[in-house]
Amino acid sequence: MTVDKPNMPRPHQQEMSRRKWRNRSATGVWPLLLLCSGCSFAPHHEIPPLPVPDRYAAPVAEPDRSIAAIGWRDFFRDTALRNLIESALTHNRDVRIASARIAEARAAWRIEGAALYPRLDAVGSGTRGRSIISLPGAGTQAYDVKQVTAQLSAGWEIDFWGRLRNLNEAARNQYLASEESRRAVLIGLIAQVADGYLLEREYEERESLARRTIATREESLRIMRRRYEVGSGSKFDMMQTETLLAQAQTALQALDQDRAVNRNALALLVGQPVDIPPGALDRVETEAAVALPPGLPSDLLVNRPDIMAAEYALRAADANIGAARAAFFPNIQLTGAFGTGSAALDDLFRDGSRIWSFAPTISLPLFNAGRLAANLDVAKARQVRAVAEYEQSVQTAFRDVSDALVRRRQLGLQIETTRTMLDAQQERARLAQLRFDNGRSTYLEVLDAQRSLFDTEQMLVQLRRAWLASGVALYTAVGGGVPAANGISSSRHPSGEQQMGAQP
Numbered sequence: 001m002t003v004d005k006p007n008m009p010r011p012h013q014q015e016m017s018r019r020k021w022r023n024r025s026a027t028g029v030w031p032l033l034l035l036c037s038g039c040s041f042a043p044h045h046e047i048p049p050l051p052v053p054d055r056y057a058a059p060v061a062e063p064d065r066s067i068a069a070i071g072w073r074d075f076f077r078d079t080a081l082r083n084l085i086e087s088a089l090t091h092n093r094d095v096r097i098a099s100a101r102i103a104e105a106r107a108a109w110r111i112e113g114a115a116l117y118p119r120l121d122a123v124g125s126g127t128r129g130r131s132i133i134s135l136p137g138a139g140t141q142a143y144d145v146k147q148v149t150a151q152l153s154a155g156w157e158i159d160f161w162g163r164l165r166n167l168n169e170a171a172r173n174q175y176l177a178s179e180e181s182r183r184a185v186l187i188g189l190i191a192q193v194a195d196g197y198l199l200e201r202e203y204e205e206r207e208s209l210a211r212r213t214i215a216t217r218e219e220s221l222r223i224m225r226r227r228y229e230v231g232s233g234s235k236f237d238m239m240q241t242e243t244l245l246a247q248a249q250t251a252l253q254a255l256d257q258d259r260a261v262n263r264n265a266l267a268l269l270v271g272q273p274v275d276i277p278p279g280a281l282d283r284v285e286t287e288a289a290v291a292l293p294p295g296l297p298s299d300l301l302v303n304r305p306d307i308m309a310a311e312y313a314l315r316a317a318d319a320n321i322g323a324a325r326a327a328f329f330p331n332i333q334l335t336g337a338f339g340t341g342s343a344a345l346d347d348l349f350r351d352g353s354r355i356w357s358f359a360p361t362i363s364l365p366l367f368n369a370g371r372l373a374a375n376l377d378v379a380k381a382r383q384v385r386a387v388a389e390y391e392q393s394v395q396t397a398f399r400d401v402s403d404a405l406v407r408r409r410q411l412g413l414q415i416e417t418t419r420t421m422l423d424a425q426q427e428r429a430r431l432a433q434l435r436f437d438n439g440r441s442t443y444l445e446v447l448d449a450q451r452s453l454f455d456t457e458q459m460l461v462q463l464r465r466a467w468l469a470s471g472v473a474l475y476t477a478v479g480g481g482v483p484a485a486n487g488i489s490s491s492r493h494p495s496g497e498q499q500m501g502a503q504p
Contacts, residue, residue, distance in 0.1 A: 040162035042169075042322025043383075045315055051391045052297050052398040056405055066295025068303040068480040072190055075475055078284050080277055081197045084270055088193045089186065091271025098182035105175035112171040115164045118156035123337070125149050148348050149355065151339020158334065163326035170319035177312035183482050184305040189269060191476040195469055196266040201281040202465035203259035209457050210252040217245040217450070224443070237443040244447050248454065281464055292474050294405060300397045303479025307397055310390040317383035324376040330364045397477065404474035411467040418460045425453040 067075075076082055089095060126148045134140045159165055224241045227233030266274045301307055336358040342348050365372060432449040435441040475481065 039160075040166060040322050041325035042162070042166050042318050045318050047311065048387055048391055050297060050301075051395055054297060056294060056297065056398075056402055066299045066303065066478055066480075067292050067475055068295065068299065068478045070475075070480060072481045075480065076194060078197075078279075080279065081194060081284075084197055084266070084274065084276070085190055085193050087272060087274075088189055088270045092189055092269060093271060094185050095182070095189065098178075098185040102175070102178045102182055105171075105178040109168070109171040109175045112164070112168040115157065116159060116168060118154055121153045123149075123151055123153045123339075146343045147341060148344065149339055149341040150348060151337045151341075151355065153335070153337040155333065155335040158332045160332060161326035161329045163323045166319040166322035166326065170316040170323065173312040173316035173319065177309040177316070180305040180309035180312065184309065187305065187476050187479065187481040190481045191472055193266065193269050194472045196262055196269060197276070198281075198284065198465050198468050198472070199262045200259065200266070200276055201279060201284055202461055203255055203262065204278065205281045205461050206458055207252060207255050207259070209454070209461065210248055210255060213450075213454050213457075214245065214248045214252060217241065217248055221245050233443075240444060240447050244451060247451070251454075251458075281461065281468075284468060292408070292471055294401050294474060294478050297394075297398055297401075300394065300401070300479065304393070304397045305479065305482075307390070307393045310386070310393040314383070314386040314390050317379070317386040321376070321379040321383055324372070324379040327372050327375065328365065330362050332360070332362045335359045335361070397479075400477035401474065404470055404477045408467065408470035408474060411463060411470055415460070415463050415467060418456065418463055422453075422456045422460055425449070425456045429453045 072085065073082060076085065127145065128147075129145045131143050131145055132140060133143060157164065221238070221241045224233055224238040228235055228238045263274065263276075266276075295303075301311075336356070338354075338356045340348055340353040341355045342350065342353045429446070429449040429452075432441065432446045436443055436446045
């Protein structure tokens with residue numbers, strides 16, 4: 001006899017209740033999961049305040065724009081120098097190394113980004129073996145085991161706590177830092193080529209002065225030797241003249257050596273043998289007469305590649321802290337497979353051979369001997385180091401600009417003073433020769449005047465070259481030469497590509 005139970009739900013009612021419960025559960029759980037998957041434990045990124053004054057100590061005019069906005073093709077107007085820079089940017093090995101590092105960092109970023117997406121693999125396997133089974137009353141029996149499977153396997157780590165996203169963000173910032181490092185290499189290369197070219201022009205002009213002085217002293221030695229032979233001059237004066245000639249020849253030999261070394265350095269920078277046409281330093285001075293407004297210290301943040309690279313490194317350090325913190329929370333992974341399987345390869349795709357599996361897993365770290373805590377401490381320490389390195393980069397950039405401004409101003413004053421001294425030395429040498437010709441002084445006075453004149457001429461050329469080099473140093477110190485390829489912060493400079501002139 002069957003007793004009806006009116007309060008007992010029927011089977012289809014039970015199924016409908018279970019479906020409603022699942023729908024309500026899904027409706028409540030999925031928003032929570034989506035909310036958790038959007039969280040991040042990385043600290044809020046903040047740019048440290050500038051550890052430098054708002055203005056440079058050297059008095060400079062208020063510029064409409066920084067010198068960094070001038071492209072290197074507009075800044076360097078000498079055709080031969082432009083050609084050298086073009087070749088260096090194309091063939092220099094340091095540039096190639098920096099480019100390879102960018103490619104490496106970009107690939108590392110792609111590796112970290114791939115972990116955010118599900119993984120899908122096609123897996124085929126076959127096994128064959130023998131198993132021995134002991135059954136009560138049946139004894140021991142051996143069975144041959146054969147199995148062939150073909151399936152699609154998928155796996156996905158649900159990034160609830162932002163660990164994978166933070167690792168991806170760290171890799172992205174490291175890639176951007178490598179791009180800025182390459183730009184720093186390019187700017188440094190341009191400055192080195194320009195300095196080497198200026199040295200080449202300096203050596204050329206100083207050698208010309210030395211050869212002219214040698215010719216003059218050879219004539220003086222010929223005259224003094226002739227006077228000694230006819231008895232109207234002393235051997236002492238002749239030997240003094242010969243000594244002065246030897247000094248000029250030694251100076252020329254040293255200049256030849258330094259010039260050859262500089263040519264070798266230029267060839268290394270350019271990446272191939274160099275052929276520099278002759279030219280005077282005055283020509284470079286005329287064509288490089290460009291105003292050099294340094295801008296403000298705050299402009300360095302968007303122009304100096306080393307500062308931008310340090311900021312990217314700081315952002316990467318913040319993201320690594322977020323990844324280290326997320327490692328303390330549960331890790332959820334979904335894995336599954338779907339395919340076919342059979343005992344024989346011929347029956348692999350027959351009806352009824354489908355196989356599947358679904359294996360969600362959740363793991364919570366309970367004890368790891370402090371490894372996760374140590375990883376977090378490492379990330380925090382690296383973030384503190386990144387902040388210090390960023391501040392150091394700003395201070396170094398400020399010092400570079402300040403030094404270049406002071407050096408340029410002082411070298412300009414020294415050039416004016418040296419030119420005045422050169423005029424005085426030329427007049428002294430003329431008067432000393434007149435006094436000797438009239439018998440009112442010894443030839444030693446003439447030799448001393450000529451020696452001082454030669455040294456002053458050499459010094460003036462060196463100062464003029466140093467003044468030009470100070471302009472190059474100022475230009476590179478503010479980050480001029482190569483435009484920024486990326487902007488760090490859209491609120492600070494939305495389009496880094498427009499910061500400077502033409503790209504190399």
